Amino acid sequence: MKTNRRDFLKAAAGTVAAAGAITLTPSYTIASEDENAPFAENTMVKFYDSTVCIGCQTCVVACYETNFLHRKDNLDKPLEELNFIERNDIIPVIAKEDQFSPDKPWIVVNGLDYRMRTIIKKHVDEEGKAHFIKQNCMHCKKPGCVSACPVSALQKDKDDGVVTYDPNRCIGCRYCQMACPFNIPAFDWHRANAKITKCDMCRSTINPKTNDFDIDANGNATYKDNPNKGTACTKVCPTGAVLYGRRQDLLELAKSRIAQSKEKGENKYYEDTARGESVLGEKIYGGTGELIISAVDFRKLDFPVDKIGDRATAYKSEGIQHTIYKYGIAPISLFALLAFVVNRNNKKHHEQEEHHNNKEG
Numbered sequence: 001m002k003t004n005r006r007d008f009l010k011a012a013a014g015t016v017a018a019a020g021a022i023t024l025t026p027s028y029t030i031a032s033e034d035e036n037a038p039f040a041e042n043t044m045v046k047f048y049d050s051t052v053c054i055g056c057q058t059c060v061v062a063c064y065e066t067n068f069l070h071r072k073d074n075l076d077k078p079l080e081e082l083n084f085i086e087r088n089d090i091i092p093v094i095a096k097e098d099q100f101s102p103d104k105p106w107i108v109v110n111g112l113d114y115r116m117r118t119i120i121k122k123h124v125d126e127e128g129k130a131h132f133i134k135q136n137c138m139h140c141k142k143p144g145c146v147s148a149c150p151v152s153a154l155q156k157d158k159d160d161g162v163v164t165y166d167p168n169r170c171i172g173c174r175y176c177q178m179a180c181p182f183n184i185p186a187f188d189w190h191r192a193n194a195k196i197t198k199c200d201m202c203r204s205t206i207n208p209k210t211n212d213f214d215i216d217a218n219g220n221a222t223y224k225d226n227p228n229k230g231t232a233c234t235k236v237c238p239t240g241a242v243l244y245g246r247r248q249d250l251l252e253l254a255k256s257r258i259a260q261s262k263e264k265g266e267n268k269y270y271e272d273t274a275r276g277e278s279v280l281g282e283k284i285y286g287g288t289g290e291l292i293i294s295a296v297d298f299r300k301l302d303f304p305v306d307k308i309g310d311r312a313t314a315y316k317s318e319g320i321q322h323t324i325y326k327y328g329i330a331p332i333s334l335f336a337l338l339a340f341v342v343n344r345n346n347k348k349h350h351e352q353e354e355h356h357n358n359k360e361g
Contacts, residue, residue: 035286035315039141039247042211043161043289044201045281046136046234046242047219047250049257050294050301051268053132053241055120059233060109063118063136066205066232112136114188117199118233123300131294133301134233134242137184137199138281139163139289142312145198148179157209161247161289164203167195181285181308201244201289202231219249247289254279254293269293275305286312 109119118136125131139156143163146154153169154176156162172194176185185196201207207229213221220243223229234244243250258269258278270293271278280298281288285308292298298305 035142035312039287040159040161041246041248042159043247044221044244045139045161045247045250045289045291046201046231046244047254047291048134048242048293049254050131050133050241050292050296052239053120053134054239055122055130055132056238057120058236058238059134059242060116060118060120062232062236063199063202064115066202067117068115071205112184112186112197114186114190114197116186117197121302123296125296125300131296131301133292133294135184135302136233136290137163138182138285139199139201140285140312141287141289142285142314144179144181144312144314145176145185147314147318148175150175159211160209162201162203162209163198163289164200165196165198170195172196179314181313182303205232207231215245215249219243219245219253221245247291250291251279251282254291258293268295270296270298272298272305275310277305277310280305283310284308286310286315 109116112119112135118134121133121135123131123133139161140163141161143154143156146156146163150173151169151171153166153171155164155166157164172187174185174187174196176196176198177183177187185198187196188194203209210223210225210229212225213223213229216222218240220234221230228235231244234242243253255278258271261268269278272280275283277283278293280292280294280303281290284303284305294301
């Protein structure tokens, strides 16, 4: 029995559509995440008081030394299986300008890059007064980077809220850069096997996950088993401008500082009354793991709060995706469209054949 082109295409289209309908109709329901749910009880955050910061960059140097200079990453492969790029990419090559000397102890940077997970930026107001801001990963409640990463190289810890990063999974696609509303992930342009760089609250170096800690009077987390745990930046700050601890404790501390300032008649902290957010990170983008108070408008410190908004865009994008793909709606629709196109072309081909046969007859 001979099969012509028309019959073959028709059967193939029907088979593909049927297989898609059977295979892609899920036997489960995609769980919708409640964006109004509170933060986990032991969500760990960093709190930064810009009015206490003196711009000394001690935190920048400590972060740089801990997470870049003295870091020895290993890919999950035996040495003999590493290719040329991987062999030369395990330990970052320290550029000449990155080698410290007693005469030049600080680093001059223009922004976050492959070396820097945190930086201090300076803003000079109309009166010539300097204000500092610490920039690093915000560890959002609903991170756009985690939602956008196609290989799960970025993950949000469900217990303490830290957004971690696995360079062994990263494929260098930079989707996280496009998805981050705070422009945080930096790309390793200097490497052939390029990855991204971002703060993970020192999870991969000196601050492994643990819930065994006490909170001191300032809201700082003190670890019982190892006092050296914590983030590199918070451990060295000479003025206490940056602290590391449980979110609810540090949020209360931030609000108490604002209230005390008002009671004294100083009013030294900026309050975004239009948006109802005195502590940056309480509401922006649905809430973050970085809490900031400042003397000046956050918009002047490179935080476009109006553009970012108070709702994480990942909720909307995932809602659309889950709706489209729920029960295989998108694939089945695509298969149906393909079947329609094939049938239409078959019909047109059949009409052309009949016209040709009639003309010859």
